[in-house]
Amino acid sequence: MITEKKTIKVRSEYTVEAKKELHVPLRKSSNKLIASSLGLAFASIVLLFIFHYFERPDLAGLMFGLFLFFLLIMAFGAITKHSIKKDLQKPMPRTIYEYEFYKGGIAAKEEVDGEVLHASKYYDSAICKILDGKRYLFLYVSSSLALIIDKTLLLPEELATIKAIYFKEDTGDRIELPDFKPGTPDFVQAEEIAEDQAQDQQ
Numbered sequence: 001m002i003t004e005k006k007t008i009k010v011r012s013e014y015t016v017e018a019k020k021e022l023h024v025p026l027r028k029s030s031n032k033l034i035a036s037s038l039g040l041a042f043a044s045i046v047l048l049f050i051f052h053y054f055e056r057p058d059l060a061g062l063m064f065g066l067f068l069f070f071l072l073i074m075a076f077g078a079i080t081k082h083s084i085k086k087d088l089q090k091p092m093p094r095t096i097y098e099y100e101f102y103k104g105g106i107a108a109k110e111e112v113d114g115e116v117l118h119a120s121k122y123y124d125s126a127i128c129k130i131l132d133g134k135r136y137l138f139l140y141v142s143s144s145l146a147l148i149i150d151k152t153l154l155l156p157e158e159l160a161t162i163k164a165i166y167f168k169e170d171t172g173d174r175i176e177l178p179d180f181k182p183g184t185p186d187f188v189q190a191e192e193i194a195e196d197q198a199q200d201q202q
Contacts, residue, residue, distance in 0.1 A: 008158045012150040014095040021133040033077035041070035105180030
């Protein structure tokens with residue numbers, strides 16, 4: 001939605017589908033780890049028998065050690081895949097993220113079961129990694145925390161603007177966003193919510 005301030009505002013629900021897309025890179029790396037470890041383990045066991053046949057116990061022992069090492073790596077990949085599967089099966093509260101995009105930054109809110117739990121502000125320089133999924137855009141503000149944007153809720157010019165900023169893609173007409181700076185209502189709101197939460201905890 002384009003607001004009266006000419007910002008882009010979107011509310012994305014954190015669904016199982018979003019969680020699956022978020023786990024895609026980790027699943028792919030786990031599959032590659034398992035496949036490569038399996039191949040190397042097979043190669044090392046073949047070499048073990050070859051060196052044993054030619055009576056080279058030192059090299060045969062080395063190959064056996066490598067075989068066990070590759071099995072360990074393969075087990076790590078399998079455990080990671082299992083952890084992802086278990087995480088996807090966990091019950092999820094209804095979580096909605098609201099993002100408002102400015103030129104230079106994003107104001108964000110997190111609602112869980114209708115209650116605002118967290119409000120934050122992120123400068124564009126805080127985005128350390130980006131991922132364009134099938135349905136969602138992921139803007140990482142740390143190695144483990146991503147802003148999740150549902151592309152299906154964006155107008156073509158809104159999506160083009162966000163992709164131009166974060167993905168450096170020129171895909172269509174763009175919106176001229178207002179500057180992101182302290183003093184905007186979003187900053188004040190974020191600070192007020194943070195203060196209210198701190199007072200509630202005391």
